[in-house]
Amino acid sequence: MRTLPVGDRALLVEVTSGEEAQALHAELLRRRAAGLITVREIVPAARTVLLDGLDDPVRLASELTASEVPALPRREEAAVDIPVRYDGPDLADVAAHWGVGEREVARIHAATEFSVAFCGFAPGFGYLTGQPPRYDVPRRDTPRTAVPAGSVALAGPYTGVYPRSSPGGWQLIGRTDTVLWDHARVPAALLSPGTRVRFVPVGCP
Amino acid sequence: MTDRALVVVRAGALTTVQDRGRPGHAHLGVPRSGALDGSAAALVNRLVGNPPEAALLETTVNGCAVRPRSTVTVAVGGAPCPVTVDGRPVAWGAPVRVPAGALLDIGTVSSGVRSYVGVSGGIAVDPVLGSRSTDLLSGLGPAPLAAGTVLPLGTPQRLHARVDVAPQPAPPTELVLRVTLGPRDDWFTPEALRTFTSRTYRVSLASNRIGLRTEGPALERSLPGELPSEGMVLGAVQVPPDGRPVVFLADHPTTGGYPVIAVVRPQDLPAAAQAAPGTPVRFTAMRTRQGC
Numbered sequence: 001m002r003t004l005p006v007g008d009r010a011l012l013v014e015v016t017s018g019e020e021a022q023a024l025h026a027e028l029l030r031r032r033a034a035g036l037i038t039v040r041e042i043v044p045a046a047r048t049v050l051l052d053g054l055d056d057p058v059r060l061a062s063e064l065t066a067s068e069v070p071a072l073p074r075r076e077e078a079a080v081d082i083p084v085r086y087d088g089p090d091l092a093d094v095a096a097h098w099g100v101g102e103r104e105v106a107r108i109h110a111a112t113e114f115s116v117a118f119c120g121f122a123p124g125f126g127y128l129t130g131q132p133p134r135y136d137v138p139r140r141d142t143p144r145t146a147v148p149a150g151s152v153a154l155a156g157p158y159t160g161v162y163p164r165s166s167p168g169g170w171q172l173i174g175r176t177d178t179v180l181w182d183h184a185r186v187p188a189a190l191l192s193p194g195t196r197v198r199f200v201p202v203g204c205p
Numbered sequence: 206m207t208d209r210a211l212v213v214v215r216a217g218a219l220t221t222v223q224d225r226g227r228p229g230h231a232h233l234g235v236p237r238s239g240a241l242d243g244s245a246a247a248l249v250n251r252l253v254g255n256p257p258e259a260a261l262l263e264t265t266v267n268g269c270a271v272r273p274r275s276t277v278t279v280a281v282g283g284a285p286c287p288v289t290v291d292g293r294p295v296a297w298g299a300p301v302r303v304p305a306g307a308l309l310d311i312g313t314v315s316s317g318v319r320s321y322v323g324v325s326g327g328i329a330v331d332p333v334l335g336s337r338s339t340d341l342l343s344g345l346g347p348a349p350l351a352a353g354t355v356l357p358l359g360t361p362q363r364l365h366a367r368v369d370v371a372p373q374p375a376p377p378t379e380l381v382l383r384v385t386l387g388p389r390d391d392w393f394t395p396e397a398l399r400t401f402t403s404r405t406y407r408v409s410l411a412s413n414r415i416g417l418r419t420e421g422p423a424l425e426r427s428l429p430g431e432l433p434s435e436g437m438v439l440g441a442v443q444v445p446p447d448g449r450p451v452v453f454l455a456d457h458p459t460t461g462g463y464p465v466i467a468v469v470r471p472q473d474l475p476a477a478a479q480a481a482p483g484t485p486v487r488f489t490a491m492r493t494r495q496g497c
Contacts, residue, residue: 004387004388004389005385005387005388006387006388006438006441006465006468007385007438007440007441007468007469007470007471008385008470009438009471010438010468012388012435012436040228040229041228041229041231041232041436042232043231043232043436043459043460044232044436045433045434045435045436045460046433046434046435047433047435048433048435048436049436050231050435050436050437050438052231052436052438053228118232118434118460119232119233119234119459120234120434120458120459120460121234121458121460122234122343123230123233123234123235123343123345124233124234125234127434164344183333183334183345188233188334189233189234192232192233193232
């Protein structure tokens with residue numbers, strides 16, 4: 001674990017894997033809930049957790065490096081099911097990367113239990129992990145200027161669902177009618193860091 | 206007094222509703238948003254007797270014009286500009302009574318970028334995640350003003366002491382941003398770090414509420430490639446592949462993959478919000494990063 005000051009009121013804690021980052025994030029949430037840390041934002045990402053709005057980042061840094069981070073506890077809540085039509089325009093490209101048929105992409109993807117490693121890019125956009133590294137795919141060479149809301153997409157080790165129409169360079173494998181973000185709903189975001197997710201195939205590609 | 210609202214007559218180049226933003230949701234990908242020049246926003250709220258969290262208007266360069274449906278007190282601050290009520294000049298930076306149906310016109314700035322228009326009672330559009338701010342990165346909050354937009358107003362509170370005049374800093378002719386180096390200063394060559402903290406940049410025309418973009422000497426990296434996405438703070442100085450530093454302002458993305466060479470002190474960000482394109486910018490390192 002490495003801690004990096006970010007200005008005078010924030011701390012970036014860097015670890016070596018996504019799993020460690022998720023475990024660290026869960027531990028920091030636990031400490032905040034227990035009143036052990038006062039912080040405005042706890043923002044997990046690929047290999048880091050950012051703590052923003054701290055009174056004394058230097059002291060927290062020394063506390064963190066002196067303590068053990070327990071392994072990620074398994075979440076008790078049920079996984080969120082997201083129904084997907086696996087008919088995205090990049091399904092064939094992804095199938096070629098994986099060296100399987102298009103139907104097999106759907107079967108493999110839907111058989112994976114994902115969890116939200118972190119959120120970013122847009123409100124409610126989760127970076128979901130859970131697939132083995134052999135299923136990593138590159139971003140598209142040319143990003144699309146408009147990816148429709150509900151598109152289920154892959155890039156690198158991640159799966160994501162576009163909460164609203166936006167430009168994007170991920171490979172689109174399917175789409176869902178599930179609403180990822182609704183600011184009038186509580187909570188507004190269907191997915192938050194740590195949420196477990198399963199994709200449920202509907203219809204036939 | 207039942208129909209408390211502002212009707213937008215002239216929207217200006219970009220006028221948005223802003224308050225102190227929606228911090229606390231970055232882990233969901235929600236930017237903080239909020240008034241870019243927080244000092245000016247707080248001041249005009251005080252001038253009209255509003256609490257500091259009241260929502261107001263943030264204009265860009267050429268102001269806006271609105272017609273209140275009931276008599277209100279307004280104050281304009283931030284970037285200096287002419288203010289008129291039904292064509293008659295009134296004070297900038299002081300409370301002004303605008304009768305029901307009169308036309309309040311906020312003109313083009315004489316310097317700076319963003320003027321703030323506080324209205325007694327505050328702009329009372331429905332909050333989203335606890336804030337009425339327009340977030341131009343993610344589209345949360347009310348849309349930017351358009352001619353014909355009707356903005357509801359809240360009920361003025363008498364709890365807050367009003368001030369009549371207050372000093373306001375002039376927009377910067379040279380923007381000096383004090384920075385703390387890191388967290389990713391080790392991604393740059395020693396020469397790039399020297400360049401960053403000694404040469405003069407200029408504010409780019411491409412600047413917006415997301416970031417203050419600069420033009421000037423490119424900063425060379427010692428490490429190639431991209432970082433895995435990591436959390437970003439307000440005032441982060443991110444260096445994209447073109448090597449020109451970008452200072453993250455209120456609508457900045459919550460995560461990013463370009464290295465952050467330094468972080469600007471929050472006290473210096475109001476001036477950054479008022480630095481017009483072409484303004485010289487210098488970054489001064491306050492202290493070297495301490496390992497911990």
